[in-house]
Amino acid sequence: MDLKNKVAVVTGGAQGLGRAFVEVLLKQGSNVAFIDVNEPLGKELKATLAEEYGPGRVEFYAADVSSKEEFIGAFKKIVDRFGHIDIMYNNAAVVNENDWEKTIAINMTGLVRGTYLALQYMKDNPDGKGAIINISSTAGLCYVPTAPIYTATKYAVVGFSRAIAAVAMKSNLGLRINTLCPGVMKTNLLSSSNIEDHFGQFSQLEELKEMVLERNDFVKPEDVAMASLPLVIDESKNGKILKIDADGMEFISLPEIPAM
């Protein structure tokens, strides 16, 4: 898929990795609609990017992906504005072990809804094409010991995306779903939330986070965003899991049910 003049949607696009996706897609010539619950930051970024890339190429929509009404409403506005959707990055997530139901609602339910909404609109694309990138984490392949719910949501992203990719392929939808598993990045997700929210009942293990930070093996959001592009462009890629961390990039193989 050529990225020029395509329409891309990014959730959680106001900062961190989501912002890097928005910027790399604009640089490649796509038009980008980003959704975020942080309205002031979203508006500020939209103004900055509109100045750099041209006012018609980027739009911001304030919405909480854990709210069915808000997410559906944002999608409708995006399709009204751009006509259709070619590319979807389901990126918004939080680490909140205290309010763990909210973490599941954003990281899992929000990502499922984003995938289903994208499929619903993409299946009517005249070129019959569409690419969805679901953001997991290396935590969705190993684990963050103090964040079992965050870990569980990131495993869920891997399993859901593999299964829905197989469904899309077997139904000849022409739509592709791949998973990206980044390693640790220095973003708001890692630094800002308070200890109680981040670790919940495991707050006494805060030093584990310091140990991770002291290892200093971070990957940059801009590098992760660049690395994601082949999953969109290369039409042979469906149901893949791409890990990118400080050691480099690797496609991960997980067991398959042989008869499937």
Ligand SMILES: NC(=O)c1ccc[n+]([C@@H]2O[C@H](COP(=O)([O-])OP(=O)(O)OC[C@H]3O[C@@H](n4cnc5c(N)ncnc54)[C@H](O)[C@@H]3O)[C@@H](O)[C@H]2O)c1
């Ligand atoms: N930072 C890391 O170390 C790391 C590592 C691996 C994977 N990831 C994944 O990368 C993705 C982006 O994380 P990040 O580090 O950039 O985080 P971040 O906190 O810097 O940015 C996340 C963005 O999502 C938005 N958001 C949060 N809840 C939302 C909601 N309910 N609805 C809409 N928007 C919402 C936030 O306002 C924020 O702008 C996440 O899926 C995360 O799990 C992060």
Ligand SMILES: CCCCC/C=C\C=C\[C@H](O)C/C=C\C/C=C\CCCC(=O)O
């Ligand atoms: C150990 C506490 C770290 C707190 C990290 C909180 C959120 C991190 C979110 C990222 O998605 C995590 C990405 C990768 C996993 C990081 C560390 C795992 C630590 C275990 C290990 O080193 O194997």
